[in-house]
Amino acid sequence: MSARKTWAGKRAEILGRPGAGAAYEAVRIRYELGRVVRTRREQLGMTQGQLAERAGLTQPAVARFEAGGTMPTIPMLERLAEALGMRLRVELEPFSEAC
Secondary structure (H helix, E strand, C coil), rough: CCCCCHHHHHHHHHHHHCCCCHHHHHHHHHHHHHHHHHHHHCCCCCCCCHHHHHCCCCCHHHHHCCCCCCCCCCCHHHHHHHCCCCCCCCCCCHHHHHC
């Protein structure tokens, strides 16, 4: 019988594969952006359809974005931010501070 791996062990194994770290980071960014937009939209009491209309998008595009399914362009982020009454700020930070 083989020993079962912990989630941390399995994650480390997957991320150790070539290119996996970059792919993981891209998914993390998409998820975090979608979460911020969804949270703000809900705080404002808006539906996805209302946000889509204000941002010049379709409701399915907003749903995919909120679920982390798409990597947005800067212009798309600017439109979403404006529709949510926010200002877009893009920031770069050293890896040692990012985690």
